[in-house]
Amino acid sequence: MPLRSILMYLLSLAVVGAACWEALRLAKSYRHYFLSSYLGYLVAFGIVFILNLVATDLSADILKGFTARDLVPVYILFGLVAFPLFAIAWYFLLAFAAGILDREISTSLRTAFILFWAVLFAIFLIRIQFALGHRSPPAFLGFLNIVSGLSAGFIPFVIYAAFLARAARRTGPEERAGLRRFGAASLAGLFVLLAAMVLTPAGWPLRWAVPALLALGLFFPVLVLKDFLSLCYRPIPAGAFEGTGLDEFVEARGLSKREGEILGLLLRGKSNKEIERDLFISPHTVRNHIHNIYQKLGVGSRLQLMNFVREFTSGRAGS
Numbered sequence: 001m002p003l004r005s006i007l008m009y010l011l012s013l014a015v016v017g018a019a020c021w022e023a024l025r026l027a028k029s030y031r032h033y034f035l036s037s038y039l040g041y042l043v044a045f046g047i048v049f050i051l052n053l054v055a056t057d058l059s060a061d062i063l064k065g066f067t068a069r070d071l072v073p074v075y076i077l078f079g080l081v082a083f084p085l086f087a088i089a090w091y092f093l094l095a096f097a098a099g100i101l102d103r104e105i106s107t108s109l110r111t112a113f114i115l116f117w118a119v120l121f122a123i124f125l126i127r128i129q130f131a132l133g134h135r136s137p138p139a140f141l142g143f144l145n146i147v148s149g150l151s152a153g154f155i156p157f158v159i160y161a162a163f164l165a166r167a168a169r170r171t172g173p174e175e176r177a178g179l180r181r182f183g184a185a186s187l188a189g190l191f192v193l194l195a196a197m198v199l200t201p202a203g204w205p206l207r208w209a210v211p212a213l214l215a216l217g218l219f220f221p222v223l224v225l226k227d228f229l230s231l232c233y234r235p236i237p238a239g240a241f242e243g244t245g246l247d248e249f250v251e252a253r254g255l256s257k258r259e260g261e262i263l264g265l266l267l268r269g270k271s272n273k274e275i276e277r278d279l280f281i282s283p284h285t286v287r288n289h290i291h292n293i294y295q296k297l298g299v300g301s302r303l304q305l306m307n308f309v310r311e312f313t314s315g316r317a318g319s
Helices: 003-030 033-060 072-100 107-132 139-167 173-199 207-232 244-252 257-267 272-279 283-297 302-318
Strands: none
Touching (some): 003 033, 003 207, 033 072, 033 173, 072 107, 072 139, 107 139, 244 257, 257 272, 257 302
Protein backbone atom coordinates (compact mmCIF):
# COMPACT_ATOMS: atom_id res chain seq x y z
CA MET A 1 0.00 0.00 0.00
CA PRO A 2 1.49 3.41 -0.95
CA LEU A 3 2.73 5.57 1.92
CA ARG A 4 0.62 8.51 0.74
CA SER A 5 -2.53 6.40 1.08
CA ILE A 6 -1.66 5.35 4.62
CA LEU A 7 -0.95 8.98 5.55
CA MET A 8 -4.25 10.11 4.00
CA TYR A 9 -6.20 7.45 5.90
CA LEU A 10 -4.54 8.36 9.22
CA LEU A 11 -5.13 12.09 8.78
CA SER A 12 -8.75 11.53 7.79
CA LEU A 13 -9.31 9.26 10.78
CA ALA A 14 -7.73 11.90 13.03
CA VAL A 15 -10.14 14.55 11.74
CA VAL A 16 -13.19 12.30 12.25
CA GLY A 17 -11.94 11.34 15.71
CA ALA A 18 -11.39 14.97 16.70
CA ALA A 19 -14.88 15.97 15.53
CA CYS A 20 -16.50 13.08 17.42
CA TRP A 21 -14.45 13.77 20.54
CA GLU A 22 -15.48 17.44 20.56
CA ALA A 23 -19.14 16.47 20.06
CA LEU A 24 -18.85 13.98 22.93
CA ARG A 25 -17.50 16.72 25.19
CA LEU A 26 -20.43 18.95 24.28
CA ALA A 27 -22.91 16.16 25.03
CA LYS A 28 -21.34 15.58 28.46
CA SER A 29 -21.11 19.28 29.30
CA TYR A 30 -24.58 20.42 28.28
CA ARG A 31 -26.51 17.20 28.93
CA HIS A 32 -28.98 17.76 26.09
CA TYR A 33 -30.26 14.54 24.53
CA PHE A 34 -30.07 15.95 21.00
CA LEU A 35 -26.30 16.46 21.31
CA SER A 36 -25.95 12.68 21.60
CA SER A 37 -27.85 12.43 18.29
CA TYR A 38 -25.37 14.85 16.73
CA LEU A 39 -22.51 12.67 17.95
CA GLY A 40 -24.22 9.64 16.39
CA TYR A 41 -24.52 11.50 13.08
CA LEU A 42 -20.81 12.39 13.10
CA VAL A 43 -19.76 8.81 13.89
CA ALA A 44 -21.98 7.20 11.23
CA PHE A 45 -21.17 9.70 8.49
CA GLY A 46 -17.47 9.69 9.38
CA ILE A 47 -17.34 5.90 9.01
CA VAL A 48 -19.06 6.08 5.61
CA PHE A 49 -16.66 8.78 4.46
CA ILE A 50 -13.59 6.78 5.49
CA LEU A 51 -14.97 3.61 3.88
CA ASN A 52 -15.64 5.50 0.64
CA LEU A 53 -12.13 6.94 0.75
CA VAL A 54 -10.54 3.52 1.26
CA ALA A 55 -12.68 1.84 -1.41
CA THR A 56 -12.01 4.47 -4.08
CA ASP A 57 -8.32 4.72 -3.21
CA LEU A 58 -7.92 0.95 -3.36
CA SER A 59 -9.66 0.91 -6.72
CA ALA A 60 -7.36 3.63 -8.00
CA ASP A 61 -4.03 2.22 -6.80
CA ILE A 62 -4.03 -1.33 -5.46
CA LEU A 63 -6.87 -2.84 -7.51
CA LYS A 64 -6.25 -0.94 -10.76
CA GLY A 65 -5.19 -4.15 -12.51
CA PHE A 66 -8.54 -5.83 -11.84
CA THR A 67 -11.40 -5.78 -14.31
CA ALA A 68 -14.74 -4.14 -13.58
CA ARG A 69 -16.28 -7.61 -13.15
CA ASP A 70 -13.63 -8.53 -10.56
CA LEU A 71 -14.43 -5.39 -8.53
CA VAL A 72 -18.17 -6.09 -8.30
CA PRO A 73 -17.90 -7.95 -4.93
CA VAL A 74 -15.86 -5.06 -3.50
CA TYR A 75 -18.50 -2.50 -4.43
CA ILE A 76 -21.32 -4.74 -3.21
CA LEU A 77 -19.60 -5.17 0.15
CA PHE A 78 -19.08 -1.43 0.44
CA GLY A 79 -22.73 -0.80 -0.41
CA LEU A 80 -24.01 -3.31 2.13
CA VAL A 81 -22.00 -1.58 4.85
CA ALA A 82 -22.52 2.02 3.74
CA PHE A 83 -26.25 1.77 3.02
CA PRO A 84 -27.46 1.28 6.62
CA LEU A 85 -24.84 3.73 7.89
CA PHE A 86 -26.23 6.46 5.63
CA ALA A 87 -29.75 5.75 6.92
CA ILE A 88 -28.53 5.89 10.52
CA ALA A 89 -26.54 9.09 9.91
CA TRP A 90 -29.48 10.93 8.34
CA TYR A 91 -31.86 9.78 11.07
CA PHE A 92 -29.48 10.99 13.79
CA LEU A 93 -29.19 14.30 11.94
CA LEU A 94 -32.98 14.58 11.77
CA ALA A 95 -33.28 13.81 15.49
CA PHE A 96 -30.64 16.40 16.34
CA ALA A 97 -32.21 19.12 14.16
CA ALA A 98 -35.63 18.47 15.70
CA GLY A 99 -34.24 18.34 19.22
CA ILE A 100 -32.19 21.54 19.16
CA LEU A 101 -35.26 23.35 17.77
CA ASP A 102 -37.33 21.87 20.60
CA ARG A 103 -39.49 19.80 18.31
CA GLU A 104 -40.27 16.09 18.01
CA ILE A 105 -40.13 13.69 15.09
CA SER A 106 -43.73 12.76 14.39
CA THR A 107 -44.80 9.16 14.02
CA SER A 108 -45.82 9.76 10.41
CA LEU A 109 -42.42 11.26 9.55
CA ARG A 110 -40.59 8.42 11.27
CA THR A 111 -42.70 5.86 9.39
CA ALA A 112 -42.11 7.62 6.06
CA PHE A 113 -38.38 7.67 6.73
CA ILE A 114 -38.30 3.93 7.43
CA LEU A 115 -40.41 3.08 4.36
CA PHE A 116 -38.23 5.27 2.16
CA TRP A 117 -35.06 3.45 3.16
CA ALA A 118 -36.77 0.07 2.92
CA VAL A 119 -37.67 0.80 -0.72
CA LEU A 120 -34.13 2.01 -1.45
CA PHE A 121 -32.65 -1.11 0.09
CA ALA A 122 -34.97 -3.34 -1.96
CA ILE A 123 -33.82 -1.61 -5.16
CA PHE A 124 -30.21 -2.05 -4.08
CA LEU A 125 -30.70 -5.78 -3.44
CA ILE A 126 -32.29 -6.26 -6.86
CA ARG A 127 -29.31 -4.57 -8.51
CA ILE A 128 -26.99 -6.87 -6.57
CA GLN A 129 -28.79 -9.89 -8.03
CA PHE A 130 -28.22 -8.59 -11.56
CA ALA A 131 -24.59 -7.73 -10.81
CA LEU A 132 -23.81 -11.16 -9.36
CA GLY A 133 -25.42 -12.79 -12.37
CA HIS A 134 -23.37 -10.56 -14.67
CA ARG A 135 -26.55 -9.32 -16.32
CA SER A 136 -27.46 -5.78 -17.30
CA PRO A 137 -30.42 -4.47 -15.28
CA PRO A 138 -33.52 -3.16 -17.09
CA ALA A 139 -33.46 0.51 -18.01
CA PHE A 140 -36.22 1.38 -15.54
CA LEU A 141 -34.25 -0.22 -12.70
CA GLY A 142 -31.21 1.84 -13.56
CA PHE A 143 -33.39 4.94 -13.57
CA LEU A 144 -34.87 4.04 -10.18
CA ASN A 145 -31.38 3.48 -8.80
CA ILE A 146 -30.26 6.95 -9.92
CA VAL A 147 -33.40 8.60 -8.53
CA SER A 148 -33.16 6.76 -5.22
CA GLY A 149 -29.47 7.59 -4.87
CA LEU A 150 -30.08 11.28 -5.52
CA SER A 151 -33.03 11.27 -3.13
CA ALA A 152 -30.95 9.71 -0.35
CA GLY A 153 -28.18 12.25 -0.89
CA PHE A 154 -30.70 15.09 -0.89
CA ILE A 155 -32.13 14.23 2.55
CA PRO A 156 -29.56 16.10 4.69
CA PHE A 157 -29.91 19.22 2.53
CA VAL A 158 -33.67 19.17 3.14
CA ILE A 159 -33.05 18.74 6.88
CA TYR A 160 -30.66 21.69 7.04
CA ALA A 161 -32.91 23.86 4.85
CA ALA A 162 -35.82 23.19 7.21
CA PHE A 163 -33.51 23.80 10.15
CA LEU A 164 -32.54 27.26 8.84
CA ALA A 165 -36.17 28.13 8.17
CA ARG A 166 -37.19 27.14 11.70
CA ALA A 167 -34.17 28.85 13.26
CA ALA A 168 -35.22 32.15 11.68
CA ARG A 169 -38.41 32.04 13.79
CA ARG A 170 -36.69 31.87 17.17
CA THR A 171 -37.69 34.67 19.50
CA GLY A 172 -34.29 35.32 21.07
CA PRO A 173 -31.98 37.29 18.72
CA GLU A 174 -28.80 35.65 20.01
CA GLU A 175 -30.26 32.17 19.73
CA ARG A 176 -31.64 32.92 16.28
CA ALA A 177 -28.31 34.25 15.02
CA GLY A 178 -26.33 31.38 16.57
CA LEU A 179 -28.57 28.68 15.12
CA ARG A 180 -28.45 30.29 11.69
CA ARG A 181 -24.65 30.45 11.79
CA PHE A 182 -24.48 26.80 12.72
CA GLY A 183 -27.02 25.81 10.06
CA ALA A 184 -25.18 27.75 7.37
CA ALA A 185 -21.81 26.27 8.38
CA SER A 186 -23.27 22.76 8.42
CA LEU A 187 -24.98 23.16 5.05
CA ALA A 188 -21.78 24.47 3.45
CA GLY A 189 -19.81 21.70 5.14
CA LEU A 190 -22.18 19.09 3.75
CA PHE A 191 -21.57 20.37 0.22
CA VAL A 192 -17.83 20.08 0.84
CA LEU A 193 -18.09 16.54 2.24
CA LEU A 194 -20.28 15.15 -0.54
CA ALA A 195 -18.11 16.88 -3.15
CA ALA A 196 -15.04 15.27 -1.58
CA MET A 197 -16.73 11.85 -1.74
CA VAL A 198 -17.48 12.36 -5.44
CA LEU A 199 -14.03 13.73 -6.25
CA THR A 200 -12.02 10.88 -4.73
CA PRO A 201 -12.39 8.29 -7.54
CA ALA A 202 -9.40 7.16 -9.56
CA GLY A 203 -7.59 9.88 -11.42
CA TRP A 204 -8.36 12.78 -9.07
CA PRO A 205 -4.95 14.44 -8.60
CA LEU A 206 -5.72 16.11 -5.26
CA ARG A 207 -6.76 13.13 -3.17
CA TRP A 208 -4.19 14.11 -0.56
CA ALA A 209 -6.32 17.20 0.20
CA VAL A 210 -9.22 15.05 1.42
CA PRO A 211 -8.31 15.40 5.15
CA ALA A 212 -8.43 19.20 4.79
CA LEU A 213 -11.84 19.01 3.13
CA LEU A 214 -13.00 16.64 5.86
CA ALA A 215 -11.85 19.08 8.53
CA LEU A 216 -13.69 21.92 6.81
CA GLY A 217 -16.88 19.95 6.27
CA LEU A 218 -17.10 17.85 9.45
CA PHE A 219 -15.02 19.44 12.20
CA PHE A 220 -15.67 23.14 11.54
CA PRO A 221 -19.48 22.93 12.13
CA VAL A 222 -18.77 21.28 15.50
CA LEU A 223 -16.64 24.28 16.47
CA VAL A 224 -19.44 26.64 15.37
CA LEU A 225 -21.93 24.68 17.50
CA LYS A 226 -19.54 24.78 20.45
CA ASP A 227 -19.11 28.53 20.08
CA PHE A 228 -22.88 29.04 19.95
CA LEU A 229 -23.52 26.97 23.07
CA SER A 230 -20.65 28.49 25.05
CA LEU A 231 -21.70 32.05 24.27
CA CYS A 232 -25.43 31.70 24.86
CA TYR A 233 -26.01 28.66 27.06
CA ARG A 234 -23.21 27.89 29.45
CA PRO A 235 -23.86 24.53 31.17
CA ILE A 236 -25.16 24.23 34.70
CA PRO A 237 -22.48 22.69 36.97
CA ALA A 238 -23.28 19.13 38.03
CA GLY A 239 -25.23 19.07 41.30
CA ALA A 240 -25.72 22.86 41.35
CA PHE A 241 -29.48 22.65 40.91
CA GLU A 242 -30.74 19.60 42.73
CA GLY A 243 -32.60 18.86 45.92
CA THR A 244 -33.60 21.99 47.86
CA GLY A 245 -32.36 24.26 45.06
CA LEU A 246 -34.89 22.81 42.65
CA ASP A 247 -37.64 22.97 45.28
CA GLU A 248 -36.90 26.65 45.92
CA PHE A 249 -37.01 27.42 42.23
CA VAL A 250 -40.29 25.56 41.72
CA GLU A 251 -41.93 27.38 44.62
CA ALA A 252 -40.57 30.79 43.62
CA ARG A 253 -41.81 30.44 40.04
CA GLY A 254 -45.25 29.05 40.85
CA LEU A 255 -44.71 25.64 39.26
CA SER A 256 -46.79 22.65 40.29
CA LYS A 257 -45.25 19.53 41.82
CA ARG A 258 -45.56 17.62 38.53
CA GLU A 259 -44.08 20.53 36.58
CA GLY A 260 -41.20 20.55 39.06
CA GLU A 261 -40.58 16.85 38.39
CA ILE A 262 -40.58 17.43 34.65
CA LEU A 263 -38.35 20.48 35.03
CA GLY A 264 -35.81 18.36 36.91
CA LEU A 265 -35.78 15.83 34.08
CA LEU A 266 -35.46 18.56 31.46
CA LEU A 267 -32.44 19.95 33.28
CA ARG A 268 -30.86 16.50 33.13
CA GLY A 269 -31.22 16.59 29.34
CA LYS A 270 -34.08 14.09 29.10
CA SER A 271 -36.12 13.88 25.92
CA ASN A 272 -39.92 13.85 25.87
CA LYS A 273 -39.89 10.10 25.30
CA GLU A 274 -37.66 9.55 28.32
CA ILE A 275 -39.89 11.76 30.48
CA GLU A 276 -42.94 9.76 29.37
CA ARG A 277 -41.21 6.54 30.38
CA ASP A 278 -39.85 7.83 33.70
CA LEU A 279 -43.13 9.36 34.89
CA PHE A 280 -45.55 6.94 33.18
CA ILE A 281 -47.56 9.71 31.53
CA SER A 282 -48.81 10.23 27.98
CA PRO A 283 -47.00 12.24 25.27
CA HIS A 284 -49.84 14.77 25.25
CA THR A 285 -49.50 15.30 29.01
CA VAL A 286 -45.74 15.80 28.73
CA ARG A 287 -46.16 18.38 25.98
CA ASN A 288 -48.79 20.26 27.99
CA HIS A 289 -46.63 20.38 31.10
CA ILE A 290 -43.57 21.55 29.16
CA HIS A 291 -45.67 24.23 27.46
CA ASN A 292 -46.91 25.42 30.89
CA ILE A 293 -43.35 25.50 32.24
CA TYR A 294 -42.21 27.59 29.29
CA GLN A 295 -45.14 29.97 29.73
CA LYS A 296 -44.54 30.47 33.46
CA LEU A 297 -40.80 31.03 33.01
CA GLY A 298 -41.08 33.11 29.86
CA VAL A 299 -38.81 30.88 27.73
CA GLY A 300 -39.33 29.29 24.35
CA SER A 301 -36.97 26.33 24.23
CA ARG A 302 -34.89 23.91 26.28
CA LEU A 303 -31.81 25.98 25.56
CA GLN A 304 -33.47 29.12 26.91
CA LEU A 305 -34.73 27.14 29.89
CA MET A 306 -31.22 25.94 30.72
CA ASN A 307 -29.90 29.49 30.47
CA PHE A 308 -32.71 30.87 32.64
CA VAL A 309 -32.07 28.30 35.37
CA ARG A 310 -28.31 28.84 35.20
CA GLU A 311 -28.79 32.58 35.81
CA PHE A 312 -31.06 31.79 38.78
CA THR A 313 -28.47 29.39 40.17
CA SER A 314 -25.66 31.94 39.75
CA GLY A 315 -27.71 34.61 41.49
CA ARG A 316 -28.58 32.29 44.39
CA ALA A 317 -24.91 31.31 44.77
CA GLY A 318 -23.82 34.96 44.84
CA SER A 319 -26.43 36.10 47.38
